Amino acid sequence: MTAGILLSGQANGDWVELSAAGSWTAEYAGAIEPQVEAVTRSITARGIAININRIEYLDTYGAWLIERALRNWTKQGREARLVGLREDYRGLFEKVRAGTQTLTPPAPRTNSIIATLVSVGITMSNVGADLLLFAQMLGSLMVAFGRVLLKPTTFRFTSMINQLERVGWRAVPIILLITVLIGAILAQQGIFHFRKFGADIYVIDMVGVLVLREVGVLIVCIMVAGRSGSSYTAELGAMRMREEVDALRTMGFDPIEVLILPRILALVIAVPILTFLGSMAAIYGGGLVSWLYGGIQPEVFLSRLREAVSMHTFEVGMIKAPFMALVIGVVACVEGLQVQGSAESLGEQTTNSVVKSIFLVIVLDGIFAMFFASIGM
Amino acid sequence: MASNSRTPVIEVRDLVVDLKGHRILNGVTLDVYRGEILGFVGASGAGKSVLTRTIVGLLPKQLGRIDVFGVNLDQAGEVARQEIERRWGILFQQGALFSSLTVGENVEFPIREYLDVSDKLMTEIAITKLEMVGLKPDVYRKFPSELSGGMIKRVALARALALDPEILFLDEPTSGLDPISAGDFDQLILTLQRTSAMAVFMVTHDLDSLHTICDRIAVLGDGKIIEAGTMDTMLASQHPWLKAYFHGARARSGLRAAAGS
Numbered sequence: 243m244t245a246g247i248l249l250s251g252q253a254n255g256d257w258v259e260l261s262a263a264g265s266w267t268a269e270y271a272g273a274i275e276p277q278v279e280a281v282t283r284s285i286t287a288r289g290i291a292i293n294i295n296r297i298e299y300l301d302t303y304g305a306w307l308i309e310r311a312l313r314n315w316t317k318q319g320r321e322a323r324l325v326g327l328r329e330d331y332r333g334l335f336e337k338v339r340a341g342t343q344t345l346t347p348p349a350p351r352t353n354s355i356i357a358t359l360v361s362v363g364i365t366m367s368n369v370g371a372d373l374l375l376f377a378q379m380l381g382s383l384m385v386a387f388g389r390v391l392l393k394p395t396t397f398r399f400t401s402m403i404n405q406l407e408r409v410g411w412r413a414v415p416i417i418l419l420i421t422v423l424i425g426a427i428l429a430q431q432g433i434f435h436f437r438k439f440g441a442d443i444y445v446i447d448m449v450g451v452l453v454l455r456e457v458g459v460l461i462v463c464i465m466v467a468g469r470s471g472s473s474y475t476a477e478l479g480a481m482r483m484r485e486e487v488d489a490l491r492t493m494g495f496d497p498i499e500v501l502i503l504p505r506i507l508a509l510v511i512a513v514p515i516l517t518f519l520g521s522m523a524a525i526y527g528g529g530l531v532s533w534l535y536g537g538i539q540p541e542v543f544l545s546r547l548r549e550a551v552s553m554h555t556f557e558v559g560m561i562k563a564p565f566m567a568l569v570i571g572v573v574a575c576v577e578g579l580q581v582q583g584s585a586e587s588l589g590e591q592t593t594n595s596v597v598k599s600i601f602l603v604i605v606l607d608g609i610f611a612m613f614f615a616s617i618g619m
Numbered sequence: 620m621a622s623n624s625r626t627p628v629i630e631v632r633d634l635v636v637d638l639k640g641h642r643i644l645n646g647v648t649l650d651v652y653r654g655e656i657l658g659f660v661g662a663s664g665a666g667k668s669v670l671t672r673t674i675v676g677l678l679p680k681q682l683g684r685i686d687v688f689g690v691n692l693d694q695a696g697e698v699a700r701q702e703i704e705r706r707w708g709i710l711f712q713q714g715a716l717f718s719s720l721t722v723g724e725n726v727e728f729p730i731r732e733y734l735d736v737s738d739k740l741m742t743e744i745a746i747t748k749l750e751m752v753g754l755k756p757d758v759y760r761k762f763p764s765e766l767s768g769g770m771i772k773r774v775a776l777a778r779a780l781a782l783d784p785e786i787l788f789l790d791e792p793t794s795g796l797d798p799i800s801a802g803d804f805d806q807l808i809l810t811l812q813r814t815s816a817m818a819v820f821m822v823t824h825d826l827d828s829l830h831t832i833c834d835r836i837a838v839l840g841d842g843k844i845i846e847a848g849t850m851d852t853m854l855a856s857q858h859p860w861l862k863a864y865f866h867g868a869r870a871r872s873g874l875r876a877a878a879g880s
Contacts, residue, residue: 265689271744301783301815306747307740333814341750343743345759376766583764584718 247277251482257289259325263296266304274307282311290315292324295326305331305338317572324438372539372576379498379576380568383506386499402504409470410512417465417516418523424461425453425524426531433536442536446543447550449528454555458521460607463566466513467599471574474505475595478578479588513567514560521559554619562610566603626653627686628786628818629674634683636666636673643669643840647683651786656812656819658829660800661839665823668712670839671788674820675709676700687786705733707786708779712794714771716763722749722774725761729781748777753807769800773807780811787812789821793828802824805832826865838864 247264260281266274282290292308294300306326315322327335352360390397432445478501481487487497525547532538577595581588629651636644643666651657661667672678674685676692685692687703695703716725726745730736736744746756752773763771772792779787792808793801805825809832812819818826822828829836830850837847838861846856 267736268730271740272737275737275740302747302751302780303736303740303744304782306744310743334809337748337751337810337814341747343746343750343756345742345746345756348760541752584762586719 247274257291258285258286258287259291259293260285261293261296262308263298264296265297265299266294266307267301268303269306271303274304278307278311282315287320289323291323291325293326294324294331296333300331300334302334302338305334309335309338315587328579358566375580376572379502379572382498383503383572386496386503388617389499391501396499398500398504401500402508405505405508406512408473409466409508410515413466413512413516414519416469417462417520420465421458421461421520421523422527424457425449425527425529428452428457428524429528430535431533433532437536442464442538443542443546445528445532445536446538446546449525450547450551451555453521453524453528454551454559456559456607456611458524459517459559459562459566460603462513462517462520462563463570463586463603465598466509466516467570467574467595468568468605470509471570471599472592472596474571474574475581475592476588477577478502478575479581479591482579482581483583483588502571502575506568509567509571510564511551513570514563517560517563521556558610558614558619562607565610566606569602569606570599573602622844627651628653628688630684630686631670631674632684632686634670634685635671635681636669636678637668637681638678642842644673647839647842647844649837649844649847651818651820653785653818654812654816655834656809656821656832658833658836659820659822659839660824660829660836662860663824665839666842667839668790670789671820671822674849675707675788676704694862705729705782706784707788708782708784709788710772710775710779710790710792714775716764716771716775716778718763720762721759722761722763722766725774725779726781729778733782745777745781748780749774751780751799751811752777753803756834769796769804771774772796772804776807783815784817786818786820789823791824793823793825798827802827808832 247262264270290312292312294308297304312322313322324335351357429445429449432448433442436442436445436448478487479602481501487501490497490500529540529543532543533540574595577598581591627650629649631647631649634644634647635642641743647670649670659667659670669678673680674687688706690699690703692700692703716722717728720728723742723745726748727741730741730744734741746759749758750756754773754777758766758770758774763774764829766774772795776792787808790810793804796804808819808821811817819832821828833850835847835849836853838845838853838858840858840860845858846853846861853861856862856865
């Protein structure tokens with residue numbers, strides 16, 4: 243096959259006849275296009291005819307290039323015609339000629355300042371809508387929970403145990419590993435700096451209080467949001483995309499009761515347990531570093547820890563855990579049910595779920611800090 | 620159309636395919652000729668999709684040989700394979716449009732990857748293809764999730780046709796369409812096939828499609844091709860499955876309709 247060519251032919255009065263030859267196919271379209279434009283532009287005659295009798299191969303690309311040249315010519319108020327159309331290409335030309343190519347132009351770009359303001363406005367109204375959805379989900383969850391309490395046999399116990407295994411039991415190794423490291427890092431930094439004042443021993447106060455009150459629960463919640471919250475969103479999102487949620491609803495089941503309640507209850511049970519395990523692991527890591535790096539004997543560490551932390555310190559951390567679990571679960575489920583048809587939307591909602599739940603966990607932690615400070619805990 | 624050029628574009632010889640330890644295809648031999656529409660039928664689960672997927676290289680084969688455009692796919696290097704892949708188009712059963720791209724970008728995707736053409740021409744070709752499959756140009760900027768099932772199939776067909784392929788694989792093109800849309804779709808495939816003389820390999824259960832647009836029919840059963848030939852061959856066959864298929868209640872009403880028109 244040879245690439246298609248458009249030969250500028252002889253002028254005949256007001257008419258110029260161009261002759262097309264070779265292969266006018268997709269493969270050569272890139273090379274033919276500029277040629278066609280150059281040749282048709284250079285002609286000044288009033289009429290133009292394109293003879294396609296000598297074309298060897300023709301497909302949609304070639305047919306469109308010829309059709310486009312003819313259309314451009316006609317648009318300039320001149321005459322254009324196609325000659326030498328072979329019978330076997332007639333159908334193709336008819337199809338191509340039937341195309342109108344009337345594409346509505348894309349919406350004009352607005353002023354960039356206005357666009358920024360618009361996007362800020364949209365974001366803010368989305369924040370409002372998110373809060374509303376969050377409250378709505380919390381409400382429907384309470385209603386579903388109430389229904390289940392009245393009629394306990396309807397509760398999906400198996401489903402909850404299954405979720406508990408996934409978000410609780412299987413999360414234990416990674417949570418332990420990370421919290422040991424965090425405890426160790428806290429202790430190491432504390433010893434390094436406190437030693438300048440000869441106040442090494444206060445590292446134990448710092449590690450004990452910080453881990454039990456704040457760091458333990460925060461680290462565990464961030465891990466759970468990334469690990470389990472994201473999987474909730476992705477699961478529910480995929481179920482929504484495949485109309486499984488709609489199927490449940492039409493069979494007379496409440497998706498909140500069947501899908502969401504067991505998941506969120508599993509989180510509310512698992513997160514306090516994980517928080518307890520994580521805090522213990524962090525203190526263990528801190529104690530290990532204090533001993534090996536700071537030279538504080540374990541007996542000293544333990545007795546100092548007993549003085550430094552009270553039952554209150556421990557309670558403050560543990561009380562927060564179920565509330566944070568609830569926030570993570572609700573955000574994950576709300577985002578999951580927001581998924582639209584596309585794969586991209588699934589990814590976007592999963593990201594949103596993790597970002598929003600981590601943000602809300604930290605905000606909630608701040609609110610709790612103020613609350614506990616004002617009640618003197 | 621099938622008679623004027625009997626060059627096979629796909630030659631399958633003694634193909635054996637196992638899937639998860641089960642033998643699905645056991646010695647399939649089949650030719651698809653240039654410029655014909657081959658209807659491919661068989662019971663659900665007989666392995667029609669497996670054969671299609673094996674020919675296009677999505678599934679590995681155990682034994683046998685597949686030649687496309689006279690090139691043995693086993694011996695073709697990467698470049699030769701890509702050259703072949705450029706010359707066929709595939710319409711998946713669910714459309715398989717890329718959900719994160721617009722309709723226009725979906726159709727332009729193979730053009731952008733394989734051809735060196737200007738953006739303007741690419742857009743115009745994409746719109747031409749969309750109009751050829753009977754859609755309005757304004758779907759160009761829509762996303763697949765905004766389209767109905769029938770429109771998705773049309774867009775998927777436009778994408779399969781984007782590079783003007785010489786072979787078109789259709790996996791149950793009319794499933795899930797109402798009878799009117801299915802009939803329109805059949806006519807569309809026929810028109811497009813006649814304008815470009817491509818070979819069409821169509822897996823279908825739609826007896827109307829088999830009657831109205833297929834030049835030849837191949838039947839798969841027990842991992843082999845039971846019968847291949849024109850509709851008359853099928854009707855004359857004494858094979859029990861074929862008799863049940865082409866002489867069942869649904870087939871008879873289809874035949875009457877075809878005879879009436």
